[in-house]
Amino acid sequence: MGAFESQSRLAVFAGPDCTGTSRDWPADGFINGEKDNYPLDFMIDGINDDVSSFMVWESNKKIINGIDSPCRLRRN
DSSP states (O other): OOOOTTOOEEEEEEETTTEEEEEEEETTOOBTTBTTOOOSOTTTTTOTTTOOEEEEESSSSOOOSOOOOSSOOOOO
């Protein structure tokens, strides 16, 4: 689990409780030299309509503070 060189990252996951396929981006929004350059279309990243959870990685991918899901989606 590599360090992120003092940059937090925002990760989105296809599985519940931050599992499954994931994509991540710098939390400061600087992508390819542009500020606030977050993806606008998850289809490009292959996760359109699949995102079910997210996490902020502070310094690496290790989960330290656990997972909290205050708004659980109930399916009938």
